[in-house]
Amino acid sequence: MGSKVFSKTVVAQHASAGNLWVIIDARVFDLSSFASLHPGGLAVLLDPEIAGQDATESFYALHRAEVLDRYARFQIGTVEDEQPQIKIPGAGSLSATPYAEPTWLSQGFHSPYYKEHHRRFQTAFRKFVDEVIFLDAQIHEREGGQPSQKVFDEMARLNITAMRVGPGKHLNGRVLMGGIISFDPFHELILNQELARIHARGYSDGLAGGTIIGLPPVINFAPAALRDRIVEDTLSGKKPICLAVTEAFAGSDVQGLRCRATRTADGWIVNGAKKWITNAMWAHYFTVACKGDNGEIVILVVERGAGVETKPIKTSYSSSAAGTAYVTFDNVRVPLGNQLGAGQPGLNIILANFNHERWVLIANTIAGQRIIFEECFKWAMQRKVFGKPLSSQPVIRQKLAAMISRFESCQSWIESVTFQMCHMSPKQQAQKLAGQVAFLKMHATRASQATAADAVQIFGGRGLTQTGMGRFIEHYHRTLLIVLVEEGTWVFAKP
Numbered sequence: 001m002g003s004k005v006f007s008k009t010v011v012a013q014h015a016s017a018g019n020l021w022v023i024i025d026a027r028v029f030d031l032s033s034f035a036s037l038h039p040g041g042l043a044v045l046l047d048p049e050i051a052g053q054d055a056t057e058s059f060y061a062l063h064r065a066e067v068l069d070r071y072a073r074f075q076i077g078t079v080e081d082e083q084p085q086i087k088i089p090g091a092g093s094l095s096a097t098p099y100a101e102p103t104w105l106s107q108g109f110h111s112p113y114y115k116e117h118h119r120r121f122q123t124a125f126r127k128f129v130d131e132v133i134f135l136d137a138q139i140h141e142r143e144g145g146q147p148s149q150k151v152f153d154e155m156a157r158l159n160i161t162a163m164r165v166g167p168g169k170h171l172n173g174r175v176l177m178g179g180i181i182s183f184d185p186f187h188e189l190i191l192n193q194e195l196a197r198i199h200a201r202g203y204s205d206g207l208a209g210g211t212i213i214g215l216p217p218v219i220n221f222a223p224a225a226l227r228d229r230i231v232e233d234t235l236s237g238k239k240p241i242c243l244a245v246t247e248a249f250a251g252s253d254v255q256g257l258r259c260r261a262t263r264t265a266d267g268w269i270v271n272g273a274k275k276w277i278t279n280a281m282w283a284h285y286f287t288v289a290c291k292g293d294n295g296e297i298v299i300l301v302v303e304r305g306a307g308v309e310t311k312p313i314k315t316s317y318s319s320s321a322a323g324t325a326y327v328t329f330d331n332v333r334v335p336l337g338n339q340l341g342a343g344q345p346g347l348n349i350i351l352a353n354f355n356h357e358r359w360v361l362i363a364n365t366i367a368g369q370r371i372i373f374e375e376c377f378k379w380a381m382q383r384k385v386f387g388k389p390l391s392s393q394p395v396i397r398q399k400l401a402a403m404i405s406r407f408e409s410c411q412s413w414i415e416s417v418t419f420q421m422c423h424m425s426p427k428q429q430a431q432k433l434a435g436q437v438a439f440l441k442m443h444a445t446r447a448s449q450a451t452a453a454d455a456v457q458i459f460g461g462r463g464l465t466q467t468g469m470g471r472f473i474e475h476y477h478r479t480l481l482i483v484l485v486e487e488g489t490w491v492f493a494k495p
């Protein structure tokens, strides 16, 4: 990056002499070698109102702020007596946009739920998301494939994957986030909400989504030796696990499963197929719900090996970063010791999982709405139409206000449910919170659809484009429906 200082006249003279110099936010760029590669074309840069001129307003009407930093190598200096006005927030920082942070993170507000250690955790984890996850997420969300091993390794080092599974005995003896916290459901709420900031729904599931739903049955119902081995393998990020319940015939109707487990002298033989299995493409362990010889539900841990095959499924919400697969089991031998909860109804094992899984999804989708609102708010302030800022239109302000009222009501509700989770035993949670969680899922996902539709209207065509200013809006609109169907669409009263 050049450190020379130029007057505006000198910049204009260079442009007249054939060098493609422009000024953006008091920074001088020489785009001569980049112009023919510019995704927006050469002609727009040669326009007499752009070449050699201060193109700040035109630039920010068309590009996200981070583009400038990505192409900082073309900066040759700065403009004399001017200071850059646009500040890119540092990693981990809070947003200054109104309502872009929940009230507990907003100045002057109080919360009955969050303490200083939650705030410390939030700061550390947001920095981690910005610095370690964001870029990897953007690359894999676009190009597909499993999240990078270095991200899994870093998450394992700080025990982030372990925390994402939720409070429980698997956290005993682990140093969490470098030792700054002891863990409660509000820390987990923070984890799930901060992760929405990566704008990568498929990747977010790819980042150990299978572990979050596939490991709890192992932790709670596996024989000790099997449990300890799998917990170690999965939480270290080396051998992922996934939950294999849904089937092409049955969807998430657990009673209607057709995958069969036939009892033998020393174990089981599994035959059947599973569909929509998150992370299955790279999973080593599969927590599989099967029908036993007498029609009972049997839960087995199947390990990848002879007879196990996974084929990728493309979904609207993920290129291939979520590792969603169609899984077939052909005469797969499973040892007796790999049964979970032997002697207990298998249905209870599956249902014990559902509330927590749904709560995770809800937390993420509420935070997603807030982030989309922030995009819309900034755009409405910046974008000029017919000579006026978009935000001067009452219909736009009404849409922004409706977004706020939707996500703030969802946030209050989830904090209230989370508070109950802090004080109820797992059994009480299963008995009392199933309805709350199911209805909140319905409310939050309807709110997300309304917000996505409004956001597309605010951004216009940009909100349907996978690059440029509206790319996060397009992504949110395209991927949000997964939360409606993931973990089922039905409400159950009591497992």
Ligand code: HEM
Pocket: 022, 024, 029, 031, 038, 039, 040, 041, 044, 045, 050, 055, 058, 059, 062, 063, 064, 067, 068, 071, 074, 467, 468, 469
């Ligand atoms: C440092 C200078 C610039 C760089 C590095 C740059 C880079 C880019 C990039 C990477 C894109 C693809 C979209 C995106 O990722 O956001 C783009 C699109 C575009 N750029 Fe630039 N650009 C620069 C300056 C300008 C200027 C001064 C104009 C003048 C108006 C301009 C006009 C456009 C247009 C019209 C598009 C297409 C936007 C769309 O598809 O909606 N660019 N530019």
